[in-house]
Amino acid sequence: MDRDPASFAGRGKDVVTHDDVRRFQRLVSRRLNREPVSRIVGEREFWSLTFELADSVLDPRPDSEALVEAVLSAVRDREAPIRLLDLGTGSGCLITALLSELQAATGIGVDIEPVALRVAWRNLIRNGLHQRARLVCANWGSALRGGFDIVVVNPPYVAVRDMDDLAPEVVNYDPHRALFGGHDGLEAYREVVPGLPRLLCSTGLAVLEIGRGQERNVRSLLRGAGFAAIESRCDLAGVERCLLARM
Numbered sequence: 001m002d003r004d005p006a007s008f009a010g011r012g013k014d015v016v017t018h019d020d021v022r023r024f025q026r027l028v029s030r031r032l033n034r035e036p037v038s039r040i041v042g043e044r045e046f047w048s049l050t051f052e053l054a055d056s057v058l059d060p061r062p063d064s065e066a067l068v069e070a071v072l073s074a075v076r077d078r079e080a081p082i083r084l085l086d087l088g089t090g091s092g093c094l095i096t097a098l099l100s101e102l103q104a105a106t107g108i109g110v111d112i113e114p115v116a117l118r119v120a121w122r123n124l125i126r127n128g129l130h131q132r133a134r135l136v137c138a139n140w141g142s143a144l145r146g147g148f149d150i151v152v153v154n155p156p157y158v159a160v161r162d163m164d165d166l167a168p169e170v171v172n173y174d175p176h177r178a179l180f181g182g183h184d185g186l187e188a189y190r191e192v193v194p195g196l197p198r199l200l201c202s203t204g205l206a207v208l209e210i211g212r213g214q215e216r217n218v219r220s221l222l223r224g225a226g227f228a229a230i231e232s233r234c235d236l237a238g239v240e241r242c243l244l245a246r247m
Helices: 018-032 037-041 062-074 093-101 114-126 160-165 187-199 215-224
Strands: 043-046 049-052 083-087 106-111 133-137 148-153 200-209 229-234 240-246
Touching: 018 037, 037 043, 043 062, 049 093, 049 114, 062 093, 062 148, 062 200, 062 229, 062 240, 083 093, 093 106, 093 114, 093 133, 093 148, 106 114, 114 133, 148 187, 187 200, 187 215, 200 215, 215 229, 215 240
Parallel strands: 083 106, 083 148, 106 133, 148 200
Antiparallel strands: 043 049, 200 240, 229 240
């Protein structure tokens, strides 16, 4: 799509060409094949910001805005020079949204997919926040030393056994590597949670997005890693969507 929807207002007298009709039919065909509108137009709004999409990144969900809200509710001083870390940054929606709210913060986004990092970098530039961010290609936090004030994690957490329950818009168009967390959906948490204490400063906060029904299992993994203060937060649908943990 190369035209803003608002540009169509007041253009009722414009002639629709045969090329326009053919192009419109191709777009309708894509939607009939259950391709999400966001992927057809190539972008998605998240936290009132606009993000480019690509085949290599998840389509940002409104559910994930609960994680942004949880982080902001835990920050006492939004003008503080907070150090953020976003593990599995994908499109960069989380780190971009948080940097837009925390004016003195700096952040590092990590992803194992180089193509995803290129998309995330373009999204940071698009939203004017790239000067306060860096991106690293690595497996979770393995390449970093630590000392972060806040670490956010939105790992793949859909159980492979639940694949048949997903809508075609999800299972056919979202990258499976970023979607599925093993047979029970907890594989990524088992890998990333033990390393979180090393990445955080002594008063640091870890915030993890979770899937429906995963709160107890992920909470247990956090306790096993040494986290003592753990809270859960719900999304707008009332589903426990993220856990906040401190040592």
